[in-house]
Amino acid sequence: MKTAIFSTKYYEREYMDKANAATGHELTYFEIPLNIDTAVNATGFEAICIQLGDRIDKATITQLSAAGVRLIALRSAGFDNVDIEAAAQHNITVVRVPAYSPQAIAEHAVALILTLDRKTHKAYNRVRENNFSLHGLLGFNLFGKTVGVVGTGKIGRAFCSIMLGFGCRVIAYDIKESEEMKNKGIVYESLDYLLQNSDIISIHCPLNAGSRHLFDAGAFSRMKAGAMLINTSRGALLNTTDAIEALKKKQLGYLGMDVYEGEESLFFKDLSESVVQDDTIERLMSFNNVLITPHQAFFTIEALEQIAKITIGNFTAFENSEPLPNEVLL
Known part of the structure; x- marks a missing residue:
């Protein structure tokens, strides 16, 4: 699945690529955050992958839908930065990583x-x-x-x-x-x-x-x-x-x-x-x-491995129309 990964940090690519090796999703990394001003970069991607610092409000959801995005995957447990109701209205599925370490x-x-x-x-x-x-x-x-x-x-x-x-x-x-x-x-x-x-x-x-x-x-x-x-x-x-x-x-x-x-x-x-x-x-x-401390509590080898593994698993399950245990519902 063609996926745009926003707010990418230097340490994430290694773990994401390793977790993706056996599945072959097409991952494109962006260091910029995703918001209404940068949503144009999601054009042509089926899925986007975000962090808590990205702001996915109603206007951004509308633009993502027009760009062809069908899945929003959070690399976090929290999801309050995403307008879940607006995503549902545009038939965009939202998944997260409910627990990693x-x-x-x-x-x-x-x-x-x-x-x-x-x-x-x-x-x-x-x-x-x-x-x-x-x-x-x-x-x-x-x-x-x-x-x-x-x-x-x-x-x-x-x-x-x-x-x-x-x-x-x-x-x-x-x-x-x-x-x-x-x-x-x-x-x-x-x-x-x-x-x-x-x-x-x-x-x-x-x-x-x-x-x-x-x-x-x-x-x-x-x-x-x-x-x-x-x-x-x-x-x-x-x-x-x-x-x-x-x-x-x-x-x-x-x-x-x-x-x-x-x-x-x-x-x-x-x-x-x-x-x-x-x-x-x-x-x-x-x-x-x-x-x-600068939001580093999650920052362990084990946590990064789990975040990447679960995130890639979310991509695969969505692509294969399998059950989504990590879906965020209204």
């Missing part, structure tokens, strides 16, 4: 926790300058702390298991409770209880109309003073302006982020020689208790 995301969330807690990033920079002082590096034990997990899908469950291994008390909030987690000793509580009683909160829920800005001024005010918040899910789950205010008031003690609302103009780019125009993220980075 839950452990990769969960382990990165733990890495953010440990780095913020034990300040290893600061120690590393100090020692390189022959500064071996311990001043300002005091941390706390994870053992015995209460960890709140918002969302216990595959990633949330992997995270819960890791934190149990640290000897933490793990509580969770989800509209659908996991019997597997209950059997491991996870206790489900209300969101309010979780906010008020957690020393560390890690977000692992999808972004939708009901969860957008789930963590806002109201949520921060109900959190345990000085608690740590970790977000490796979607940037818009967090109201960043409210988070800054909570940090200033010391209501929020630590913030670890691998995602950011508005990251499309920043992440996956080298802006070291540029003047960043986003004042909000610049303000965030001014806090010494904030740690931001």
Whole structure:
């Protein structure tokens, strides 16, 4: 199948080509993102393959349909950047990669926790300058702390298991409770209880109309003073302006982020020689208790292999008119 792959990063081609070797789909790579201005590049392709940074709104869908596109394949679990209703109206099928390596995301969330807690990033920079002082590096034990997990899908469950291994008390909030987690000793509580009683909160829920800005001024005010918040899910789950205010008031003690609302103009780019125009993220980075990574939680060998394998499998299933277990439906 003739497929245009947009927002291609240097590391993706190797894994996509390897996964495609046995199927022979005709893949054309574009480094540019897909949006209304670049949709003309999809002309002549049966399928397009995109990332979360691509903006596939109603107008773009209309243009893609006119160009002959019949399939939109996301190389991600999230799909809120695609107008699913408009795609259905134009008879364009949408598929995604619902899970590729839950452990990769969960382990990165733990890495953010440990780095913020034990300040290893600061120690590393100090020692390189022959500064071996311990001043300002005091941390706390994870053992015995209460960890709140918002969302216990595959990633949330992997995270819960890791934190149990640290000897933490793990509580969770989800509209659908996991019997597997209950059997491991996870206790489900209300969101309010979780906010008020957690020393560390890690977000692992999808972004939708009901969860957008789930963590806002109201949520921060109900959190345990000085608690740590970790977000490796979607940037818009967090109201960043409210988070800054909570940090200033010391209501929020630590913030670890691998995602950011508005990251499309920043992440996956080298802006070291540029003047960043986003004042909000610049303000965030001014806090010494904030740690931001550039959407790298997924970035493991195993995850890239799975993303490529599942994506190519989606192409093949669509081309052969086979069942599509990864289809996004209204």
